[in-house]
Amino acid sequence: MERNPMRRQLQVMRKSLFDQGYLDEQFVQLEELQDDANPNFVEEVVTLYFRDSARLILNIEQALERKPFDFNKLDGYMHQFKGSSSSIGAKRVKAESTLFREYCKSGNGEGCMRTFQQLKKEYATLRKKLEAYFQVARQAGPMETACRPK
Amino acid sequence: MAADSEFHVLAVDDSIIDRKLIERLLKTSSFQVTTVDSGSKALEFLGLHEDDGIINTNTPSVSPNNHQEVEVNLVITDYCMPGMTGYDLLKKIKESSSLKNIPVVIMSSENVPSRISRCLEEGAEEFLLKPVRLSDLNKLRPHMLKTKIKDHQEPEKQDKEEKQQQPQSNNNNRKAMEEGISTEKIRPRLNGITAMV
Numbered sequence: 001m002e003r004n005p006m007r008r009q010l011q012v013m014r015k016s017l018f019d020q021g022y023l024d025e026q027f028v029q030l031e032e033l034q035d036d037a038n039p040n041f042v043e044e045v046v047t048l049y050f051r052d053s054a055r056l057i058l059n060i061e062q063a064l065e066r067k068p069f070d071f072n073k074l075d076g077y078m079h080q081f082k083g084s085s086s087s088i089g090a091k092r093v094k095a096e097s098t099l100f101r102e103y104c105k106s107g108n109g110e111g112c113m114r115t116f117q118q119l120k121k122e123y124a125t126l127r128k129k130l131e132a133y134f135q136v137a138r139q140a141g142p143m144e145t146a147c148r149p150k
Numbered sequence: 151m152a153a154d155s156e157f158h159v160l161a162v163d164d165s166i167i168d169r170k171l172i173e174r175l176l177k178t179s180s181f182q183v184t185t186v187d188s189g190s191k192a193l194e195f196l197g198l199h200e201d202d203g204i205i206n207t208n209t210p211s212v213s214p215n216n217h218q219e220v221e222v223n224l225v226i227t228d229y230c231m232p233g234m235t236g237y238d239l240l241k242k243i244k245e246s247s248s249l250k251n252i253p254v255v256i257m258s259s260e261n262v263p264s265r266i267s268r269c270l271e272e273g274a275e276e277f278l279l280k281p282v283r284l285s286d287l288n289k290l291r292p293h294m295l296k297t298k299i300k301d302h303q304e305p306e307k308q309d310k311e312e313k314q315q316q317p318q319s320n321n322n323n324r325k326a327m328e329e330g331i332s333t334e335k336i337r338p339r340l341n342g343i344t345a346m347v
Contacts, residue, residue: 026281029281029283029284030171032284033171033174033175033178033284035178038174041174044170045167045170045171048166048167048170049167052165052166052167079230079259080165082259083165083168083259083280084165084167084168086259086280086281087165087167087168087171087280087281088167
């Protein structure tokens with residue numbers, strides 16, 4: 001069955017996401033919540049994340065265009081963004097969020113801007129990788145069928 | 151004899167992702183779930199209005215905790231929310247004569263000891279760090295069982311379950327069997343969860 005090669009490719013992609021630190025244990029928690037009744041749960045949550053967090057990224061971007069910086073506001077947005085990122089196991093993005101918040105707390109505008117650029121890069125990379133991952137996942141089909149003998 | 155109905159949890163979180171997550175976690179643990187995105191909506195659902203604390207009996211979907219209609223057995227709420235925080239919500243519930251017996255659990259992404267003790271002092275049963283895991287929800291059932299026993303039998307003395315995982319599910323079964331409550335709903339799911347953990 002051609003599902004096996006897809007399944008293998010999926011495992012390789014998945015392992016790489018963890019090994020390279022894009023995802024952490026929380027992603028596994030999401031996977032454990034997926035079952036026959038909710039077969040696309042992980043993809044649904046991740047899709048929701050990218051949709052919802054795009055709004056926050058835009059808010060932060062706009063806030064960074066207004067000088068002087070409102071660090072409280074920036075920190076507030078990033079707190080929300082960090083929370084969502086943490087909920088889906090987005091490890092690298094979460095790390096950048098933490099750094100950003102530290103710069104907010106110390107009133108370091110330069111640090112905020114630098115970190116935000118880095119955060120956007122990580123976010124874009126993660127998005128691409130996860131989109132590719134779910135594309136393969138959909139083609140690979142549900143777990144059970146992949147394990148069934150011909 | 152306690153009613154055999156499922157436990158109903160009201161989950162409060164302003165984050166749409168976290169609402170989806172907590173809903174799935176709770177349903178996986180065999181709870182009935184209602185999610186709302188704010189403290190004020192939570193109070194509305196519970197039949198309480200912010201300003202006067204009077205129960206609105208005209209609203210068909212809500213009723214006081216001791217009716218069998220829409221009974222809420224536990225409120226789980228995020229701490230950081232715009233407007234009414236989880237702490238504010240906790241206070242309002244505990245200050246309400248009709249709602250104060252509903253167990254409240256707080257969730258937070260930030261591990262702030264003073265925040266945690268403030269919530270526990272105000273009457274929160276648990277303080278869970280986000281992201282919340284399936285295993286964390288094992289801590290919820292004892293609090294809901296306590297309330298069921300209180301509602302339907304003579305007053306039960308407080309018995310805080312602080313152990314985690316395996317021992318706790320066994321305690322639930324033992325306690326439930328002693329009180330004559332059906333263990334059907336309790337046993338299979340908890341075993342499933344602890345096995346996964």
